[in-house]
Amino acid sequence: MINDNDVINTLEELETFLILVEKGGLGLKNVEGVALATNNADGRPFVAVLDDKHQLVLGRWVSQDVYENGKDMVRYGPKKRR
Known part of the structure; x- marks a missing residue:
């Protein structure tokens, strides 16, 4: 469930x-967590939104820079709370 574009x-x-995920702005159900991961097939990094069974609900590709420098933001949450 990752859009290539x-x-x-x-x-x-x-x-x-x-913030959109946290506030429920994407209409996703049973969201329990967010993680940075890499695709097993090609190593491409993405952010994964996971449900209460640790299944992928939504994924978005991220640049290598975001993957390397966004780990704390994913781990601890965004600083801005809109």
Whole structure:
């Protein structure tokens, strides 16, 4: 469930995405967590929204820079609370 054309390229975009997930703005059900991961097939990094059974609900590709520098934001949540 990852859209190939929808890539998060900046930390600001990652923050906006995390806030949307946190606030329920994407209409996802049973969201329990968010993680940065890599695709097993090609190693491409993505942010994964997981449900209460640790199944992928939504994924968005991220740039290598966001993958390397956004780990704390994903782990601890965005600083801005809109």
